[in-house]
Amino acid sequence: MINLVVHATHEAGVKVGGIGAVLDGLLASHNYNNGVRRTILLGNYHADNGLEYERLRSPRNRFTVRYHAREGIAHVPDSVALAFHQVQQFHNVSILYGTRRIGQVEHEVLLVDGSHAATEPINDLKGFLYSRYGFQSSHFEDNPEFNQYMGDAVASINALYALLGHIEQPAIFIAHEWLGLPALFAAERHLPGQFRRVFYAHETATVRAIIETNNGHDLRFYNAMRIAQARGLSLEQVFGSYHDYFKHALLRIAVHLDGVFAVGDFVKEELEFLDPSLRQRRVDLVYNGVPSTRLSIEEKLRSKRLLQQYAQALHGFTPSWVFSHVTRLVPSKAIWRDIRVMEHLDFALRERGETAIFYILSSVRPTGRRSEDVFHWEWQYGWPVHHRADNGDLISYEWDYYQSVEQFNHYARASRIVFINQFGWSRDRCGNRMPAEMEFMDLRYGSDLEFGQSIYEPFGIAQVEPISFGALCLLSSACGCLGFIRDAGGMELPNVLEANYLHLPYWVDYWDLHGILSMGREARDRVEAMIAEQAAYQVIERLPRSNEALQTRLEQGYQLGSRMSWEVVAQDYLLPAFNRLL
Known part of the structure; x- marks a missing residue:
């Protein structure tokens, strides 16, 4: 039994993205809770951000405040309240402590707002990082993201010690991604030897940067990595130095902690x-899990009818098929590939006399839009079918993506794309045209096809989630979840389609590193055009056109999901990795 596990993450208080989904899955599992006596989620918050605090306190988040001096709440022992007060005074921070019900278990949450934190403890941590690891914080002090997490770190650890008083062994401190590393290093500085230190890699930040910023994207990088590894070359020998990138500099330290967990192959x-030295050590694979809920055909069709009703309200037709893509709107998700596939699907659907609606739920702003704004835009100009960029509706590259959607909808004859740039999937979040009984899980349950054709996808929970619910999941070869699907024996099932965008064009030598590194948009476009057409016709052939076929798909999806569940992840991957640390 592990006495204490501390998870340091920016999603400690509220689930925002992938790490939050991992925590929700693991911390709700019986196997995790049978193996870990006490869990504390350690992170930050912004006390003056009303929207963030509203989400934190939302009934859906199931968060109960136990201590928050700003509100005069102190439902903790007097000794803990006094210790928290002293930390706040010394560091000039705010502390929010409470519990979150994740599944059937209450887990502790400790958040610190270090927006105005005293500088002396922060500088002390920077000095420690330099003397211990040669990490020069001064190179990155013009980066607000770096400063934010460094600013919260020391106060977070002192708040943690104020809460614990004594740390019972064995104890493990996990930094989820680079955002948790400053707190881990602060624990190493102020609580030396008290924790086994783990870096939980939900991605490789340097690789994401390389793939996203070069027009060759995944096609170029993964083929170059394949050749370079065969020749014994490292990343920096092939792609140059990234020492001026603070995430890379932190990664170079993190890989030498007591344990390194990776979410995908x-x-x-x-x-x-x-860091080739890692090949001589163990990097533990700890895949993400997927839901394994048995869904009846009646439940699936009920959810699908709600999605069809929404399509009728938005576009005036009841589609034969419902497609979806639930994702963050970032370059790595390669949503343009979805449109490439949809262009071929539209033609094939028209040939068959069928129709489709494709819902893309994605936003640059993680918290989405205020509900009152959405209702106003819906009344004023028909959001989400229509959007504007002069009023806070479309921001950043949402505008560029919307232009692609508009162009597709103008020419398409059998399908429509709806771009919902919101967080949430219910009438109170998405407007009056959404059916009143609609919930987020209806989008998961009712979808016939989930897109997930990323150029960089360490695992990809969202695109494989609907697999248990009978959906066909279209995944690019870059998706890390394919490794788990293979281990679970799922690649032979009709529920999974792999789009191999790593396939080299015929004119490029398989072992020509220079030629592969020189590939850009032209080569990638030609590969994507070919693979998108192949994928579209495979989708058309695999869509279930009878209740018998749908029932088989539901049963196969449930069985596969059961072999990829969070219970399996905790028992077969995470807890053995914990035990190897001790």
């Missing part, structure tokens, strides 16, 4: 490519 390979 590519992440493991990327880390070993970044």
Whole structure:
């Protein structure tokens, strides 16, 4: 039994993205809770951000405040309240402590707002990082993201010690991604020897940067990595130095902690490519899990009818098929590939006399839009079918993506794309045209096809989630979840389609590193055009056109999901990795 596990993460208080989904899955599992006596989620918050605090306190988040001096709440022992007060005074921070019900278990949450934290303890931590690891914080002090997490770190650890008083062994401190590393290093500085230190790699930040910023994207990088590893070359020998990138500099330290966990096979390979010495150590694969809920055909069709009703309200037709893509709107998700596939699907659907609606739920702003704004825009100009860029509706590259959607909808004859740039999937979040009984899980349950054709995807929980619910999941070869699917025997099932965008064009030599590194948009476009057409016709052939076929798909999806569940991840991957640390 592990006495204490501290998870340091920016998603400690509220689930925002992938790490939050991992925590929700693991911390709700019986196997995790049978193996870990006490869990504390350690992170930050912004006390003056009303929207963030509203989400934190939302009934859906199931968060109960136990201590928050700003509100005069102190439902903790007097000794803890006094210790918290002293930390706040010394560091000039705010502390929020409470519990979150994740599944059937209450887990502790400790958040610190270090927006105005005293500088002396922060500088002391920077000095420690330099003397211990040669990490020069001064190179990155013009980066607000770096400063934010460094600013919270020391106060977070002192708040943690104020809460614990004594740390019972064995104890493990996990930094989820680079955002948790400053707190881990602060624990190493102020609580030396008290924790086994783990870096939980949900991605390789340097690799994401390389793939996203070069027009060759995944096609170029993964083929170059394949050749370089065969020749014994490292990432920096092939792609140059990234020492001026603070995430890379932190990664170079993190890979030498007591343990390194990777969420997918590519992440493991990327880390070993970044630091070849890792090949002599163990990087533990700890895949993400997927839901394993048995869904009846009646339940699936009920959810699908709600999605069809929404399509009728938005576009005036009841589609034969419902497609979806639930994702963050970042370059790595390669949503343009979805449109490439949809262009071929539209033609094939028209040939068959069928129709489709494609819902893309994605936003640059993680918290989405205020509900009152959405209702106003819906009334004023028909959001989400229509959008504007002069009023806070479309921001950043949402505008560029919307232009592609508009162009597709103008020419398409059998399908429509709806771009919902919001967080949430219910009438109170998405407007009056959404059916009143609609909930987020209806989008998961009712979808016939989930897109997930990323150029960089360490695992990809969202695109494989609907697999248990009978959906066909279209995944690019860059998706880390394919490794788990293979281990679970799922690649032979009709529920999974792999789009191999890593396939080299015929004119490029398989072992020509220079030629592969020189590939840009032209080569990638030609590969994507070919693979998108192949994928579209495979989708058309695999869509279930009878209740019998749908029932088989539901049963196969449930069985596969059961072999990839969070219970399996905790028992077969995470807890053995914990035990190897002790």
